[in-house]
Amino acid sequence: MRGTYACRMPMQASSAAQRPPLQRWARFAGIRLGIALVAVVVLRLTGAVEGFAFYVPGKETGDAPLGIEDVSIPVAGNQSLHAWFIPATDSGKGEVRPAILHVHGNAGTVRDHLAFSQHLADAGFHVLLFDYRGYGKSSPSRFLRRDALMEDTRAAWDAMRARPDVDASRTGVFGVSLGGAFAVQLAVERGEQVRALCTVSAFSSFADIANDKVPLLGGMLVGDGLPARKSAHRVVAPWLIMHGQSDEIIPVAHAGVLAQAQQRAATLLVPNADHNGVMEFDQSKQGTIDFYRDALKFRSGPASAPGEQPLPRASQSP
Numbered sequence: 001m002r003g004t005y006a007c008r009m010p011m012q013a014s015s016a017a018q019r020p021p022l023q024r025w026a027r028f029a030g031i032r033l034g035i036a037l038v039a040v041v042v043l044r045l046t047g048a049v050e051g052f053a054f055y056v057p058g059k060e061t062g063d064a065p066l067g068i069e070d071v072s073i074p075v076a077g078n079q080s081l082h083a084w085f086i087p088a089t090d091s092g093k094g095e096v097r098p099a100i101l102h103v104h105g106n107a108g109t110v111r112d113h114l115a116f117s118q119h120l121a122d123a124g125f126h127v128l129l130f131d132y133r134g135y136g137k138s139s140p141s142r143f144l145r146r147d148a149l150m151e152d153t154r155a156a157w158d159a160m161r162a163r164p165d166v167d168a169s170r171t172g173v174f175g176v177s178l179g180g181a182f183a184v185q186l187a188v189e190r191g192e193q194v195r196a197l198c199t200v201s202a203f204s205s206f207a208d209i210a211n212d213k214v215p216l217l218g219g220m221l222v223g224d225g226l227p228a229r230k231s232a233h234r235v236v237a238p239w240l241i242m243h244g245q246s247d248e249i250i251p252v253a254h255a256g257v258l259a260q261a262q263q264r265a266a267t268l269l270v271p272n273a274d275h276n277g278v279m280e281f282d283q284s285k286q287g288t289i290d291f292y293r294d295a296l297k298f299r300s301g302p303a304s305a306p307g308e309q310p311l312p313r314a315s316q317s318p
């Protein structure tokens with residue numbers, strides 16, 4: 001009896017096994033790249049990286065120092081901002097003076113930033129220093145993004161100019177570090193309301209400073225919203241760009257980018273000054289005082305003093 005034999009057909013190799021190694025690698029690399037791009041888009045749209053990298057809110061504010069007024073500023077969404085109104089040191093109660101809005105940096109609260117602008121109050125200007133939402137005694141916010149902080153800056157500006165002790169025809173902005181981005185945008189949006197703009201240790205854009213820290217990827221993750229370097233040419237107010245030459249956080253090259261974008265701006269580079277110590281120098285303090293005195297046409301004394309002339313209209317740069 002003949003035995004039976006099973007006929008074994010050769011098995012067909014899987015499609016993956018048939019591919020050359022280079023082709024398989026390219027496919028896997030493409031999948032990983034696609035996942036990475038999706039992750040970048042998600043992180044950018046949610047603002048997760050921006051919130052983590054740019055904003056370090058402080059919580060401890062304490063009581064306002066003697067002579068400084070606690071102010072609450074309403075903003076959209078039934079929220080409010082906490083601010084300190086620092087009257088000019090030599091002014092009487094309720095005396096009308098030119099005023100400067102201090103838009104502070106990314107960390108701490110108003111208490112930590114008071115030293116940056118106290119010299120302006122000592123020079124005869126009223127100063128309004130506010131905390132963004134999520135900072136100090138301002139309304140809490142879990143997710144901070146630049147658009148929301150820009151809204152806060154607008155609200156603080158309007159509140160300052162509406163005060164009866166502020167000469168609304170002579171108001172300026174003082175933007176420090178992160179606050180410089182919002183100060184520049186405010187000056188662009190409000191035009192001739194802003195009679196003087198000073199930025200201190202400001203970056204040229206969110207994407208630029210992110211790329212400094214994480215080349216290429218940083219800018220992709222945070223996006224380029226509110227880029228000062230792109231809107232600087234629309235600033236009509238006198239502008240002082242000040243930067244410490246030894247700034248270890250925001251390189252001094254950012255000041256050069258802003259100055260190139262708005263060539264009518266004045267530039268003051270402070271030798272040996274680092275990021276957080278730039279306003280400790282007499283050159284910095286006197287430079288900002290002289291700038292605001294010239295731009296706001298003001299010397300210490302009542303704002304209605306005889307002989308004061310209104311500011312000339314600023315021309316729009318091409």
